[in-house]
């Protein structure tokens with residue numbers, strides 16, 4: 001992909017990630033604009049706070065780990081990586097507690113739970129590969145993990161589309177419990193397939209570590 005296009009896409013993704021992450025921290029203190037349907041989840045207190053705290057932290061730092069400038073600073077890349085993985089694990093475990101009791105019903109429960117399981121799986125796998133110093137595979141699994149973390153952004157982008165097309169809010173919510181992450185994972189797979197054997201864009205061209 002053209003470097004200019006990939007940089008622009010990264011910038012847009014990073015701005016959206018940081019905005020959604022910062023705005024979502026309000027759930028950690030249960031203050032500000034809180035969605036009624038989410039607060040009606042039986043497990044909302046305290047699990048939404050745990051989920052939003054962990055997941056927002058992962059979303060806040062995740063995009064920056066793709067930058068060569070951060071990756072060249074090994075210690076920073078490692079510490080941000082630990083913070084990212086810890087955020088995913090805390091956010092993912094809490095998501096699995098919240099998913100069965102979403103007020104959007106069983107189809108949304110399965111959509112969120114499946115996302116949670118795959119999110120945890122890809123992140124743990126990426127972390128294990130980094131520990132084993134298998135950095136190329138580590139990078140590929142982290143791309144999958146972040147594509148799923150980014151579901152928090154795509155969910156909020158897609159959510160208003162349903163009502164515009166005449167669906168009610170809850171129907172739209174059920175749909176995005178799947179659509180927010182399925183296409184992201186597919187896009188990550190297509191990207192990885194296209195770049196099989198070559199160092200992906202926005203990664204450190206000099207070193208293979210990290």
Ligand code: HEM
Nearest residue numbers: 024038041055056095098099102112115116119148149152
């Ligand atoms: C990627 C895996 C994720 C899963 C499986 C997941 C799952 C869930 C579930 C089940 C709920 C409760 C929904 C309900 O009760 O109807 C929820 C709400 C929420 N999640 Fe996540 N989530 C994920 C990622 C994220 C990320 C990365 C963020 C970071 C911003 C985030 C922030 C929130 C917030 C703020 C809420 C409250 C509802 C809202 O305002 O939309 N989630 N999530």
